[in-house]
Amino acid sequence: MATTQFDKIYYGLSSEVGKFRVAASGMAWKGEENDTVTAIPSAEVKWAQWCRVARNFQLRIGLKDRRRETFDGFLREDHDKLAGLLKQHFGVTLEVRDVTFKGWNWGVTDIQGQDLAFLVSNKTAFELPLSQVANSNIAGRTEVSLEFAPSTPSGKKPSRSAPDEMVEIRFYVPGTQARARGSDA
Amino acid sequence: GGGEKEGKTWKRFQSYKGESALPREVESLRICVDRKAQTIVLPVHGFAVPFHINTIKNVSKNDEGDYTYLRINFQTPGQLAGKKDDTPFEDPDSTFIRSVTYRSSDGHRFDTISKQITDLKKEVNKREQQKKEMAD
Numbered sequence: 234m235a236t237t238q239f240d241k242i243y244y245g246l247s248s249e250v251g252k253f254r255v256a257a258s259g260m261a262w263k264g265e266e267n268d269t270v271t272a273i274p275s276a277e278v279k280w281a282q283w284c285r286v287a288r289n290f291q292l293r294i295g296l297k298d299r300r301r302e303t304f305d306g307f308l309r310e311d312h313d314k315l316a317g318l319l320k321q322h323f324g325v326t327l328e329v330r331d332v333t334f335k336g337w338n339w340g341v342t343d344i345q346g347q348d349l350a351f352l353v354s355n356k357t358a359f360e361l362p363l364s365q366v367a368n369s370n371i372a373g374r375t376e377v378s379l380e381f382a383p384s385t386p387s388g389k390k391p392s393r394s395a396p397d398e399m400v401e402i403r404f405y406v407p408g409t410q411a412r413a414r415g416s417d418a
Numbered sequence: 419g420g421g422e423k424e425g426k427t428w429k430r431f432q433s434y435k436g437e438s439a440l441p442r443e444v445e446s447l448r449i450c451v452d453r454k455a456q457t458i459v460l461p462v463h464g465f466a467v468p469f470h471i472n473t474i475k476n477v478s479k480n481d482e483g484d485y486t487y488l489r490i491n492f493q494t495p496g497q498l499a500g501k502k503d504d505t506p507f508e509d510p511d512s513t514f515i516r517s518v519t520y521r522s523s524d525g526h527r528f529d530t531i532s533k534q535i536t537d538l539k540k541e542v543n544k545r546e547q548q549k550k551e552m553a554d
Contacts, residue, residue, distance in 0.1 A: 336433025336470035396447030
């Protein structure tokens, strides 16, 4: 059976690029530096999504055990090819997820699976994996803060080209205030 | 009633019309200041999230050990200080992002970013002020 390869693909949020291959038996990513292989057998594939992220386009694969794997670095023109392969080999439809670039700081939060999504005009602005929330706090009934554990191990100084790490986000949630609803509707 | 809020003049603004307008530098997963689009693009768990300069209130920076922390504060309702007509109140019942904090071991770069954001904010405020004076 034929194998299709995509180059310069990232696995998860790692900085290592690798090759991503799709065949009837499944998908696999192989890193260029460490030769590590992440394989997803075809029987494990449940759904597939496509969305614009920082490193071009992301392919996210939902697995039978409810886990999710993400691969960044696909180009816009890879979409049709990838959609065809996923349909052909695994019988799944590559669902396009709309991302907003309006630049607004107001919207709606929505728990989607294991993520907290922030939506602006019904489009995703970003997602926060709840598993990585180290601490959360509610202040004055209307402010919620989420703290994230640093991903770089302590004692190890990150390189100068390391990504910027988000350590905290604060939301203002006016809806939690008691209001006289419908009094002057 | 309808969605119109009486008394508040809210000017519509937008960072980018589509994904293809994002600057290339966002690939680095680092904060990027796009002066042309009057926008700061923040990396949030792999996403490139633009914030128009109009949504930003100010930035603060502090050093702790090996790291520098940069905090970006946004305009939100319910902040008595700095209340302005052009605060985005399109829907006051929305959830607002109030602040985001980043850390980096490259304090020099955070210095530069902090200055770029502050300068862009000043530039935009000045232009608004000039427009208001022209209108009077």
